Each structure stands twice: as structure tokens, then as C-alpha cells.
Amino acid sequence: MHSSAFRDDTNGAISRFSLVARAGAHPLHLASPCDTCQAREFSACAPLTAEEQKRLAAIMRTVNIKLHCPIFDEAYPAEYVYTITAGTVKVYKLLGDGRRQITGFLFAGDFLGLIHNEAYAYSAEALVPTRLCRFPRRRLEALLVEIPHLEQRLLAMASHELAAAQDQMVLLGRKSARERVVSFILMLSNSAMRHGRPGDPVFLPMSRSDIADYLGLTTETVSRTFTSLKKQGLIELLDDKRIRLPRMSALREIAEGF
Amino acid sequence: MVDTLTPRFLDRRTIDKAYPLVRNVVPGMTAARWTQFFRPHLVPRSPDWPRGVMTIQNAAGYILSLFAFEVRADLHESRVFYMDHIIVPNLPGRRTLWASTIGAAERLAEMNGCRAIWAEFRGGAECSDTDLLTSLERSGYAPAGVRHFKRLEAKSGGVGDGVTRPARGSYDA
Numbered sequence: 297m298h299s300s301a302f303r304d305d306t307n308g309a310i311s312r313f314s315l316v317a318r319a320g321a322h323p324l325h326l327a328s329p330c331d332t333c334q335a336r337e338f339s340a341c342a343p344l345t346a347e348e349q350k351r352l353a354a355i356m357r358t359v360n361i362k363l364h365c366p367i368f369d370e371a372y373p374a375e376y377v378y379t380i381t382a383g384t385v386k387v388y389k390l391l392g393d394g395r396r397q398i399t400g401f402l403f404a405g406d407f408l409g410l411i412h413n414e415a416y417a418y419s420a421e422a423l424v425p426t427r428l429c430r431f432p433r434r435r436l437e438a439l440l441v442e443i444p445h446l447e448q449r450l451l452a453m454a455s456h457e458l459a460a461a462q463d464q465m466v467l468l469g470r471k472s473a474r475e476r477v478v479s480f481i482l483m484l485s486n487s488a489m490r491h492g493r494p495g496d497p498v499f500l501p502m503s504r505s506d507i508a509d510y511l512g513l514t515t516e517t518v519s520r521t522f523t524s525l526k527k528q529g530l531i532e533l534l535d536d537k538r539i540r541l542p543r544m545s546a547l548r549e550i551a552e553g554f
Numbered sequence: 555m556v557d558t559l560t561p562r563f564l565d566r567r568t569i570d571k572a573y574p575l576v577r578n579v580v581p582g583m584t585a586a587r588w589t590q591f592f593r594p595h596l597v598p599r600s601p602d603w604p605r606g607v608m609t610i611q612n613a614a615g616y617i618l619s620l621f622a623f624e625v626r627a628d629l630h631e632s633r634v635f636y637m638d639h640i641i642v643p644n645l646p647g648r649r650t651l652w653a654s655t656i657g658a659a660e661r662l663a664e665m666n667g668c669r670a671i672w673a674e675f676r677g678g679a680e681c682s683d684t685d686l687l688t689s690l691e692r693s694g695y696a697p698a699g700v701r702h703f704k705r706l707e708a709k710s711g712g713v714g715d716g717v718t719r720p721a722r723g724s725y726d727a
Contacts, residue, residue: 377646389577392582399574407646409646410578410643410644410645411643411644411645412578412579412643412644413644417578417643433646436646437646440646440647440649446647447646447647447649447650448647448650449647450646450647451618451645451646451647451648451650451651452612452647454645454646454647455612455616455618455643455645458574458575458578458616458617458618458643458645459614459616461574461577461578462571462574462575462616462617464574465570465571465573465574466570466571469570
């Protein structure tokens with residue numbers, strides 16, 4: 297399948313994404329793309345010293361993923377791990393009966409590449425045009441041996457897929473569709489603020505179908521719930537997939553089941 | 555940012571939250587089967603012979619690793635701490651996670667007056683996890699004893715959840 301698209305050689309066609317730059321090869325005053333990275337403050341790279349940053353950048357490549365293109369497939373050999381520097385990614389698992397279960401949404405600053413048995417534990421797809429830093433897993437692990445304190449720092453950031461899946465379990469534990477949808481909106485709002493973006497209006501780049509899949513609801517139920525929340529003045533649907541939250545405290549009460 | 559890793563017991567409230575971690579390491583595991591299997595582990599057999607599930611959580615309360623444990627009587631060592639179903643995901647920086655997991659087990663063993671720890675890894679991915687084995691060896695663990703395994707053909711007792719019930723008269727090791 298598309299595993300060939302991940303090779304470093306560029307002889308083959310790379311349709312899903314384009315390699316942008318090898319960090320160490322940047323010319324002149326721009327030492328690396330890290331210098332202009334907007335996600336740096338919120339990503340694994342944030343606490344690194346200049347020297348550590350340089351060593352990490354030396355094994356890194358920047359890749360651009362096109363809209364709705366896969367980044368990797370579940371069970372494929374996990375050669376790389378990633379940090380999202382721009383965009384939104386959905387991670388999902390295929391169930392035994394062929395259905396797909398979205399287990400989380402990841403954003404700029406999040407780490408991507410949870411591995412099981414040398415293979416990716418999930419599939420990942422770009423929901424919008426997305427930019428990633430790509431690290432060869434083995435070389436990164438070797439670097440962690442050389443810089444032990446980087447290991448702890450990286451671990452703090454590397455659990456985002458697990459965290460997203462655990463958030464989902466909490467959401468699915470809620471009883472009503474309304475509580476799930478509102479909790480989801482607030483979760484995205486909180487996540488945006490943690491990553492240095494405004495929490496209101498909140499950006500929902502995922503489709504109603506993806507939200508339904510994630511929340512264990514039907515697409516119709518999700519759409520009806522959004523319409524209901526809008527009619528009650530709890531949310532305002534803006535253009536470009538943004539939602540304003542004019543009554544935040546009321547939304548929090550709904551999410552808590554009041 | 556350096557995350558703080560904290561050991562916490564799994565309880566009925568958090569058992570569902572641990573499921574994504576288990577699903578990641580044990581593909582095909584359903585939430586129902588996970589809950590059904592581990593719920594009894596959350597109740598100790600007696601105050602003197604505790605058992606349970608210990609998790610390692612980060613500062614935000616997300617579960618990053620877990621293991622089941624049980625204090626058992628042992629003819630040679632008196633009280634022994636058994637840990638199994640050890641689940642540590644393959645994350646960059648997981649040696650830190652391993653160290654926390656092993657550290658939590660050892661503290662728990664000491665608190666319960668155990669004289670030794672058995673750490674059990676069954677077949678499959680865990681056995682080929684060299685990072686894991688290296689971490690254990692560095693912490694003073696060594697292969698010991700012999701365990702043989704034979705899968706028996708299921709003749710009856712299956713209830714459709716993928717769990718094979720022990721035949722009547724067998725013992726719980």
C-alpha cells in the first residue's frame with residue numbers, strides 16, 4: 297500500500313504528502329524549520345536546549361499531508377513517529393467486523409505514533425492539510441539513549457494518542473447524546489487553549505460523521521443535537537467549521553449532567 | 555515539560571479508562587471482556603493477601619501503564635509478590651515508564667512484607683521486548699524457574715466471550 301511513500305528516497309511517487317525539508321540542510325540564516333515552528337512552544341521540542349534541538353532536528357524531516365490523506369495505517373511497520381506542527385489528525389482502529397472506530401483527534405503540538413509489536417497501533421489520517429515533523433523511530437530511540445533527560449520530556453508528550461482514547465472512554469461513559477456532544481465541544485475548546493489557541497470560537501474540522509463515530513452516536517443524532525444547541529442559543533455555528541460558545545457556563549453544566 | 559508519574563490503584567471508577575491502553579497492547583480485546591476479566595482482580599481475597607491492579611498515571615491522570623498483582627504464600631520465600639498482565643505501551647521514553655512501573659511494584663511488595671517478586675511475561679510481544687527485559691535485568695531481576703504452557707482444546711465451558719472457563723476441580727494458581 298502506501299508504505300513506499302514513507303521511504304526517504306524520492307524516486308517513487310509521493311502523492312499523499314511532500315517532504316519539505318531536512319532540518320539540517322536549511323540554508324543561511326534559517327538554521328532549521330524549528331526556528332519558525334509555531335507549535336514548538338507546545339510540542340515535545342519546547343524544553344530542549346539549543347544543542348538538543350539541533351540534534352533532534354538533524355534526524356527530522358518536515359512532511360506535508362494533504363487533506364484526508366492517510367499518514368500511516370494500523371499494523372504497518374512503524375518506522376517513524378511524528379509531531380504535528382499544524383493541522384488536525386484523526387486516529388482510528390478497524391474493528392473485527394470491518395467497522396471503523398475513531399479513537400481520538402490530535403492537534404498541533406501533539407505526538408503521533410503509538411506502536412504495538414513494531415507496528416502502528418492505530419491508523420492516522422489528516423482532517424485538514426497537515427504538517428508533521430517526522431522522526432525515524434530507531435534513530436530517535438538511539439538519541440534518547442544519548443540524551444537521557446530528553447526521554448522523560450518526550451514521554452510526557454508521547455502519550456497523546458492514549459490520552460485522546462481515554463478521554464473518549466470518559467465521554468462514552470456519559471449517558472445522553474446531548475452530554476456527549478457538549479462534552480466533546482468543551483474538550484476541543486480546552487485542548488485548543490492548552491495548545492495556545494483560542495478556546496472560543498472552537499474549531500471543529502471533523503465531519504458530523506467523524507464526531508458521531510467518535511462519540512458512539514449516529515450522524516443524525518449528532519446533527520440534531522447541534523441544531524438543538526443552536527436553537528437554545530448555547531452555540532453559534534460560524535463559517536469555516538467554527539463554533540462560538542456564548543453560554544460557556546450553561547454548556548459546562550450540561551456536560552456535567554445537570 | 556517533565557511529567558510526573560504517579561502509581562495509583564485501578565478501581566471500578568477507572569477500569570473503563572484503562573481499556574484503551576489494554577486494547578493497544580492486546581489487539582482484539584473488547585471493553586466488555588476487559589472489564590469482566592479484571593473486575594474480580596480489584597477485590598482482595600483477604601486483607602492479608604492483597605491483590606489488585608496498579609496503574610502508572612501522568613500528571614493529567616492518564617493511565618500510561620498497568621500490571622496486576624497478588625501477594626501469595628510461597629513454600630520457599632514465605633510471602634511473594636506476583637505481578638503479571640504487565641502492560642507498558644511502546645512509547646518514546648518508555649524506559650522512564652518502565653522504571654516507574656517496576657518501582658511501584660517493588661514498593662508495593664515491600665509494604666506487604668514480601669521477600670521476592672515474580673514478574674511474569676507471557677508469550678508474544680512481551681517476550682521480544684528487549685527494552686523491557688533490559689530494564690528488569692538492570693533492576694536486579696533474573697530469569698528463574700521453569701514454566702511450561704499447553705493450550706487445551708476447549709470442549710465445553712465457553713460462553714462466547716472468548717474466555718475459557720477452568721474445568722471444575724482445577725485450581726487457581
